[in-house]
Amino acid sequence: MELNSIKPADGAKHAKRRVGRGIGSGLGKTAGRGHKGQKSRSGGYHKVGFEGGQMPLQRRLPKRGFKSQTIKFNAEITLSTLDRLGLPEIDLLALKSAGLVGDLIRVVKVVKSGEITKAVKLTGIGATAGAKAAIEAAGGSVA
Template identity: 75%
Template sequence: MQLNNIKPASGSKHAKRRVGRGIGSGIGKTAGRGHKGQKSRSGGYHKVGFEGGQMPLQRRLPKRGFKSMTLKYNAEVTLADLEVLGADEVDMLTLKHAGLIGQMTKVVKVINTGAITRKVKLSGVGATAAAKAAIEAAGGSFA
């Protein structure tokens, strides 16, 4: 086999239909578009969602809520996660290596879910008031 001998499988390729090329072709004159009207003209067709002048569905329904663009840069870590992690000093890099937060995360906050008994020093990581109290009660600190 050589590059100049390779051919596509028989039947896999077919010629593009050439419309409007005379009566003998079977699709001459109107070229399969019927007679007159907007859909028969070149460049003539309605836009997506157009309902003939009636107020379209996407404009009839109320607008609701929004999705924060900064949400993907924020992450939460629970007290139970810190307990399982087993590190004495915890920062963003430690959490990223452990897979507890995503690589794009810029802001991390510890939330009060679960319990912690280990002494942990947090640096560059925020915490809720209840989580902060629980960490300090276990002998931990914030830098």
């Protein structure tokens, strides 16, 4: 087999339908569009959701709800989770590698839930006032 002898399988390719090219083609005169009406005219069709002038469904229904995109990239982590992690220095990369936050997370904040006994140093991670006080009381720091 050579590159110049490759051809598609039988029936895989078929000729394009040439409309409006005489009666012999079977699609002459009206070119398969029928007689009269909006769909037969050139440029005459409607946009998606158009209901002939009636108020479309997407405009009849009330607008409801909102999903914040910022939730996708922010995460919270508790003091007890930090305690279980057992690392002396914790940053965003360490939390991602431990599987505690997702790969898309950009901002992490420590909240005061549970207790922390080990001294940890947080870098690039935020903390609430209560969580910061608890970390510093255990001998750690928040940078």
